[in-house]
Amino acid sequence: MTRRLVTITALLLLAGARVAVGQSGGQDERGIPFPSEHYAPPAYQQAPQNWSVVQDDRGLIYVANNNGVLQYDGARWRLIPTTTGTFVRSLAADSLVFVGAKGDFGYLRPDSLGVLRYTSLYERIPEDERNFEDVWGTHVLDDGVYYQASKRLFRWDGTEITTWTSEAGFHTSFAVDGTLYVRDSQRGLLRLEGDSLNPAPGLETIPKTPIYMMARHPSGNLLIGTQKRGLLLYDGNTFRPFASELDSYLRENKLYHGCRLPGNRYALATLGGGVVVIDSRGEVVRVLDGSSGLPDSVVNYVYTDREGQLWMALNSGGVFRADLNAPLTLHDGRTGLEGAVRDIFRPNDMTYVATGSGLYVLREDENQVLGERSAHFERWGDLPLVWDMLSKKGDLLVATQEKGVFQIEGRNKEQIADWLFTYDLLSPEESQIVYAGTRTGLKGLRPTQDGWTSFSVEGGQGEIRSLAPGEAGTLWLSTTGGDVARIVLSNDGRRVTAMTRYGERDGLPEGYKGVEVINERVTVFSKRGFFQIENPDQAPGVWQFFRRSSLLPDVKGADTLAVKSFQEEGGRLWVILDDRVFVGRLGEGGVSDWETVDPLHFPKSEDTRLFISRDSTLWLSDRRRLLRYALGRKVYTERRAVDLSALVRQVTTLRRGQVVYGGHTSSLTDDSSLAIPYGRDLRVDVAAPLYSTEKPHQYRYKLAGRNDQWTDWKTKASQRYRNLWEGTYHFRVQARNDRGRTSKVASLTLHIRPPWYRSMWAYLFYGVSFVVMAYGYRRYYQIKEERRRARERVRELERERVVAERLKKANERLREANRLKEDFLATTSHELRTPLTNILGSLEVLRGTATDDQEKFLDMIEENGQRLKRTLNALLDLSMLRSGEKELDQTPVPIDECARQVASELRADAEQEGLSFRIDTPDTPVYAEVDEQYLKQIVRNLVENAIKYTDEGHVAVSSGRTNGHVFVEVKDTGIGISEDFVPELFDEFKQESRGRARTYEGNGLGLAISADLAERMDGSISVETEKDEGSTFTVEFPRSSEVASSELDEV
Missing domain, CATH: 3.30.565.10 (Histidine kinase-like ATPase, C-terminal domain)
Structure with missing residues (x-):
C-alpha cells in the first residue's frame, strides 16, 4: 500500500518502505493563500467600495469606505462617519489616524467618552483655498501631515495649514523614507524640499507618465510603477526599465497601486487582474485573482500590516486579507475539493485525494497568468466515499464504502470486488496478494492474467478497520470493537492457521485501537498513545505491550492523546501535536531530537491528517480542507515583532446600548479609569488585534472587587455585568491565541457612582433632615399629645359625671327595689309564718282524736308544713343577710x-x-x-x-x-x-x-x-x-x- 489512513483520536499514517510518491514535474499544486479572509460588505454592513487601508499603533485596521472610515479590531467592525458623510479616499496613521475625504480632510480623535470621532480641519483652511474635491493621498511626515487633492496640496503641522497649488493638477503622491513625492500632471514627478516642490532629476525620460506606485528597492533605488511603461528603477538621476515582461500585463490590467512586502517582495494592485506579487528581481511569485480566492479582481489599494499580511481594498467586493509569508495554501470547495479528506496518493505525477464525497484529482488550469497555472480539483468518476488507495504492479486500487474495490486506469475504472465498507488495503512485500479489512472480515485480491480475482480469508471474521504487516506469513489487524490480533496465514494466503489476541491483560488500553509499523516495529495506537511489544524475543503468546512515550515530543499543554504521525522512507517521523508539526529521526530508542516547523500555522482539529511527499511537500487535512505546505520554499520572516495585546474596546449599557466608554483615550495608558452612574448593567467588548491566526482568540476575564477569580477561557469577545453596587472595580482581560500565546493583562478601572439617594450630600441631607424632622415631630407630638390629653381629660370628666349621675340614679332605683323586695320577702315570710305556726300547732291537737287513716293525712300535712316553714325561714335568712340585719x-x-x-x-x-x-x-x-x-x-x-x-x-x-x-x-x-x-x-x-x-x-x-x-x-x-x-x-x-x-x- 502506498498510503494509508486510519481515523481515530490518535491518527497514525505510515509509508515506510511501501510509500511510493513523487513530484510531478512542473505541476503547480498551490491553492488559496492561507490564512486568508474575505470581509464581504454584509460583514461590515457598509458600502462595497473601499479606497485605502491603514493600521494604527494598537493594531486596529482602518479602511476608507464610501460611507466613512471603517474600523476593525479582529472581532467587530465599526463605522466612523465624516462630518458631512462624504466619501473617504485616503488614510494615514501614526499616533492618530488622518483622513482624506471628498472636499474635506481631518483626523480621528476620541471624545470625552473615548469614542473615536472625525474632526474636520476644513474651518482651518483659508477661505480662498477651500475649493477642492477628493483628497486622494494622505501622508504623515516629520514636519506634518500632507493631504493631496486634485488641485491643491495641504500641510497641517498641528497649528496651521500651508497650501501648494497646481494649475494642471496633482495626480498622485507618495511618501518614501521621509520624503514626499508628488506627480504634477504638467511638470511630472516633484520632490518636496523644504517648502518647495522641485522636479526630480532625470524627469525628462518620463515627463508625463502617470505614476501609481513607488517603494524602496533593496538596491537603494526607487521602484516606480506605471501603467504605460511598466516598472522602473529610479536612482535619483535616471529611470531604467525593470521586469519588462510585466509591462503588457500592467498596461492591460491598469496598475493602480503597490506596496512592499516582507522579503523584498512587492504587491501590485490592478484594476482587472487582481494582485501580482513579485520579488526584488522582478520575477512573479504569485498572482492573486479569482482562481486563487480573490473575490474581486479590481483592487484599489494594497497595504502590509505589522504582521506582514497583505490587505486589499476591493472596488466592489469589500476587503480581502492574505498571508503570503509562508508557502502555505488551502484547497477546499473554492478549488473544487468537497468532502472530508481521508487519503492522498500521487502515482504517475497525478495527485489523487480520497474524500467522503468520492475520488478527486488535482489538475492545472489551462489558462496561464504570467506563466502561472492555478490548480484545481476535479471529481474522478462517480465513486462513493473512498477509504483507502494502494498501488500494486502499476494498478491503482481504490477502496470504497458502498461499492467495494475499483481498479483505476486513466479515466477508466473497473470493479474488482463488491465488498461493503472496505476500510483498509495492505500488500505485504513478499506477497502478490492485496489484503482488505472490511466490515465482514478479512478479504483478499490476487492478480491474474485478466485482472484481479477476489476471495474471503477463512478464519478472518469480524469488522476489521486497520491492517499492518508482520514477519513473513503474518498480519496484524484491529477491529471496531477494540480487539488487536496477530494472525498466521497459510502458504497460499487464503486461510488463517493461528490467531493470538491481545488486550488489557497484555498491557494494552481499553477502547478502540489501530495497528501500524513504526521503525520496523509493530505499533498499537489508541487514545492513550503508542504501544509496542516489550518482550519481542519471547513467544507471541506471552508478548506484553508498553506505552512508548519516546515516539512523541514532550510539549507542555499539548493534547498527547490526539497525535497524528507519518513515517518517511528516510526514517524521519512527522508528528502533529495540536496545531504544530514536529519532525525527528527515528532510532532504536525512538526519537531523541525533535524539531518544529515554526512558520507552519494551521487550525487545530480533532481530525487532522498528515501526508509527506518526496519533494518535501507537507499535506494537512481536517474535515473539509486540505492544506499544502512547501517545506523547501523560503519563509519570509521580515516583519516587526508583534506581541499579542488585549484591548478594552467599548463599554455599553445593556438596556439601551448607550456607549459609556469608547475604548480610546487621549493618551494610551495601561490602566484607564471610567466613572459610570449607578444602575447600569454593562457589557464590556474586548479584542486582540492580531490577524494571522485562523481560529478566534480566546479571552478570560476578572472583575476585582466583585469576583477575584479568572473566568475560564472562551472565544466570546465580550463580558456582561449586572447589578453592580457602587464602588470601585478593576476589570481585567487577557487574550490567548490558538498557539497558546497569552497577552499582557489589560485593565480598566470602573467607578460606579452611588445613586443620588446614597451620595455623600444625600446622606448629609438625610442627617440634617432627620434631626429637623425628629425635633419637629417631637414638638408636634408633644403639642398634639397635650391637646389630646386635655380633650381626653375633658371627655373623661364628662363621662365620669354622666356615669356618676346615672349610677346614682340607678343605685337609688336599685336600693329602692331591693328595699321593696326585702320588705316584701320579710312581710310575706312573717305573714305566712304566723298562720303556718298555728296550723302546725293545731295538728298536734288533732292527733289526739284522729284515727289511723286521719293520722296519715296529718303526717302529710305536717311534712309539707315543715317544708314550707323551712322555705320561709330560708327566705327570712336571705332577707336578713341582704339587709345586714344578721x-x-x-x-x-x-x-x-x-x-x-x-x-x-x-x-x-x-x-x-x-x-x-x-x-x-x-x-x-x-x-x-x-x-x-x-x-x-x-x-x-x-x-x-x-x-x-x-x-x-x-x-x-x-x-x-x-x-x-x-x-x-x-x-x-x-x-x-x-x-x-x-x-x-x-x-x-x-x-x-x-x-x-x-x-x-x-x-x-x-x-x-x-x-x-x-x-x-x-x-x-x-x-x-x-x-x-x-x-x-x-x-x-x-x-x-x-x-x-x-x-x-x-x-
Missing part, C-alpha cells in the same frame, strides 16, 4: 367537730334512704374563725342535698386542713350536675330541673345562702361533679391564726 359572731371553732355533729344528726335520714354514710374527721381538731351556727347551717345544707340527690351509693363527710386552710368536704354518688349548669349552681332560685321536668323538690336557696354565708366568713364553696357519677362539695376557710400559733408551739 350579724356574724366569728370565733375559732373546731370545724371537724361541727361537721361531725351535723353529719351524726343526718345519718339516720341517709340510712333511712338506704345510703351508706361515712364521717371522716382528723383526730387533731382543726379551727377556723367562723360563726358556728352558720357553719353548721352550711354543712347541713350540703349534707341534706347530698342525701336528697343520691338514690344509691354513699354519702361521705370529711374535714381536714391544707396550705393554711381548713375544709369540710361532702361527697356523694348521686345524680351529679351537668357541666353547663355549674356556673349557675350558687345563684338564687336556680335548679337544674325545672317545671314539669323536676324530679326532686327544693327551692334553690340552700346553696345560694350557703355560698353567701361562706363568703361573709372569708371562705368559699367549690364543687367537682360529673353527671350521673356524683358530686363533691368543699367549703374552705382560712385556718384560725390564733389556734395555728398554739399548734405550732405544741409542735
Whole structure:
C-alpha cells in the first residue's frame, strides 16, 4: 500500500518502505493563500467600495469606505462617519489616524467618552483655498501631515495649514523614507524640499507618465510603477526599465497601486487582474485573482500590516486579507475539493485525494497568468466515499464504502470486488496478494492474467478497520470493537492457521485501537498513545505491550492523546501535536531530537491528517480542507515583532446600548479609569488585534472587587455585568491565541457612582433632615399629645359625671327595689309564718282524736308544713343577710367537730334512704374563725342535698386542713350536675330541673345562702361533679391564726 489512513483520536499514517510518491514535474499544486479572509460588505454592513487601508499603533485596521472610515479590531467592525458623510479616499496613521475625504480632510480623535470621532480641519483652511474635491493621498511626515487633492496640496503641522497649488493638477503622491513625492500632471514627478516642490532629476525620460506606485528597492533605488511603461528603477538621476515582461500585463490590467512586502517582495494592485506579487528581481511569485480566492479582481489599494499580511481594498467586493509569508495554501470547495479528506496518493505525477464525497484529482488550469497555472480539483468518476488507495504492479486500487474495490486506469475504472465498507488495503512485500479489512472480515485480491480475482480469508471474521504487516506469513489487524490480533496465514494466503489476541491483560488500553509499523516495529495506537511489544524475543503468546512515550515530543499543554504521525522512507517521523508539526529521526530508542516547523500555522482539529511527499511537500487535512505546505520554499520572516495585546474596546449599557466608554483615550495608558452612574448593567467588548491566526482568540476575564477569580477561557469577545453596587472595580482581560500565546493583562478601572439617594450630600441631607424632622415631630407630638390629653381629660370628666349621675340614679332605683323586695320577702315570710305556726300547732291537737287513716293525712300535712316553714325561714335568712340585719359572731371553732355533729344528726335520714354514710374527721381538731351556727347551717345544707340527690351509693363527710386552710368536704354518688349548669349552681332560685321536668323538690336557696354565708366568713364553696357519677362539695376557710400559733408551739 502506498498510503494509508486510519481515523481515530490518535491518527497514525505510515509509508515506510511501501510509500511510493513523487513530484510531478512542473505541476503547480498551490491553492488559496492561507490564512486568508474575505470581509464581504454584509460583514461590515457598509458600502462595497473601499479606497485605502491603514493600521494604527494598537493594531486596529482602518479602511476608507464610501460611507466613512471603517474600523476593525479582529472581532467587530465599526463605522466612523465624516462630518458631512462624504466619501473617504485616503488614510494615514501614526499616533492618530488622518483622513482624506471628498472636499474635506481631518483626523480621528476620541471624545470625552473615548469614542473615536472625525474632526474636520476644513474651518482651518483659508477661505480662498477651500475649493477642492477628493483628497486622494494622505501622508504623515516629520514636519506634518500632507493631504493631496486634485488641485491643491495641504500641510497641517498641528497649528496651521500651508497650501501648494497646481494649475494642471496633482495626480498622485507618495511618501518614501521621509520624503514626499508628488506627480504634477504638467511638470511630472516633484520632490518636496523644504517648502518647495522641485522636479526630480532625470524627469525628462518620463515627463508625463502617470505614476501609481513607488517603494524602496533593496538596491537603494526607487521602484516606480506605471501603467504605460511598466516598472522602473529610479536612482535619483535616471529611470531604467525593470521586469519588462510585466509591462503588457500592467498596461492591460491598469496598475493602480503597490506596496512592499516582507522579503523584498512587492504587491501590485490592478484594476482587472487582481494582485501580482513579485520579488526584488522582478520575477512573479504569485498572482492573486479569482482562481486563487480573490473575490474581486479590481483592487484599489494594497497595504502590509505589522504582521506582514497583505490587505486589499476591493472596488466592489469589500476587503480581502492574505498571508503570503509562508508557502502555505488551502484547497477546499473554492478549488473544487468537497468532502472530508481521508487519503492522498500521487502515482504517475497525478495527485489523487480520497474524500467522503468520492475520488478527486488535482489538475492545472489551462489558462496561464504570467506563466502561472492555478490548480484545481476535479471529481474522478462517480465513486462513493473512498477509504483507502494502494498501488500494486502499476494498478491503482481504490477502496470504497458502498461499492467495494475499483481498479483505476486513466479515466477508466473497473470493479474488482463488491465488498461493503472496505476500510483498509495492505500488500505485504513478499506477497502478490492485496489484503482488505472490511466490515465482514478479512478479504483478499490476487492478480491474474485478466485482472484481479477476489476471495474471503477463512478464519478472518469480524469488522476489521486497520491492517499492518508482520514477519513473513503474518498480519496484524484491529477491529471496531477494540480487539488487536496477530494472525498466521497459510502458504497460499487464503486461510488463517493461528490467531493470538491481545488486550488489557497484555498491557494494552481499553477502547478502540489501530495497528501500524513504526521503525520496523509493530505499533498499537489508541487514545492513550503508542504501544509496542516489550518482550519481542519471547513467544507471541506471552508478548506484553508498553506505552512508548519516546515516539512523541514532550510539549507542555499539548493534547498527547490526539497525535497524528507519518513515517518517511528516510526514517524521519512527522508528528502533529495540536496545531504544530514536529519532525525527528527515528532510532532504536525512538526519537531523541525533535524539531518544529515554526512558520507552519494551521487550525487545530480533532481530525487532522498528515501526508509527506518526496519533494518535501507537507499535506494537512481536517474535515473539509486540505492544506499544502512547501517545506523547501523560503519563509519570509521580515516583519516587526508583534506581541499579542488585549484591548478594552467599548463599554455599553445593556438596556439601551448607550456607549459609556469608547475604548480610546487621549493618551494610551495601561490602566484607564471610567466613572459610570449607578444602575447600569454593562457589557464590556474586548479584542486582540492580531490577524494571522485562523481560529478566534480566546479571552478570560476578572472583575476585582466583585469576583477575584479568572473566568475560564472562551472565544466570546465580550463580558456582561449586572447589578453592580457602587464602588470601585478593576476589570481585567487577557487574550490567548490558538498557539497558546497569552497577552499582557489589560485593565480598566470602573467607578460606579452611588445613586443620588446614597451620595455623600444625600446622606448629609438625610442627617440634617432627620434631626429637623425628629425635633419637629417631637414638638408636634408633644403639642398634639397635650391637646389630646386635655380633650381626653375633658371627655373623661364628662363621662365620669354622666356615669356618676346615672349610677346614682340607678343605685337609688336599685336600693329602692331591693328595699321593696326585702320588705316584701320579710312581710310575706312573717305573714305566712304566723298562720303556718298555728296550723302546725293545731295538728298536734288533732292527733289526739284522729284515727289511723286521719293520722296519715296529718303526717302529710305536717311534712309539707315543715317544708314550707323551712322555705320561709330560708327566705327570712336571705332577707336578713341582704339587709345586714344578721350579724356574724366569728370565733375559732373546731370545724371537724361541727361537721361531725351535723353529719351524726343526718345519718339516720341517709340510712333511712338506704345510703351508706361515712364521717371522716382528723383526730387533731382543726379551727377556723367562723360563726358556728352558720357553719353548721352550711354543712347541713350540703349534707341534706347530698342525701336528697343520691338514690344509691354513699354519702361521705370529711374535714381536714391544707396550705393554711381548713375544709369540710361532702361527697356523694348521686345524680351529679351537668357541666353547663355549674356556673349557675350558687345563684338564687336556680335548679337544674325545672317545671314539669323536676324530679326532686327544693327551692334553690340552700346553696345560694350557703355560698353567701361562706363568703361573709372569708371562705368559699367549690364543687367537682360529673353527671350521673356524683358530686363533691368543699367549703374552705382560712385556718384560725390564733389556734395555728398554739399548734405550732405544741409542735
